[in-house]
Amino acid sequence: MSQTASALGRCPDCGASIPAGRLLIAYERADGTAVYADCPGCRDVVHPA
Numbered sequence: 556m557s558q559t560a561s562a563l564g565r566c567p568d569c570g571a572s573i574p575a576g577r578l579l580i581a582y583e584r585a586d587g588t589a590v591y592a593d594c595p596g597c598r599d600v601v602h603p604a
């Protein structure tokens with residue numbers, strides 16, 4: 556387990572771990588749930604991976 560339940564994932568731009576509290580939008584897609592979050596590292600809206 557490399558990812559805790561409280562984290563959304565990592566920023567694809569700077570690699571920072573993004574906590575669940577940074578979640579902005581979550582929506583269903585054909586291939587799963589996509590989320591957008593405010594990255595605490597680069598202060599941009601990113602798609603955590």
Ligand SMILES: [Zn+2]
Binds near residue numbers: 596601
């Ligand atoms: Zn970032």
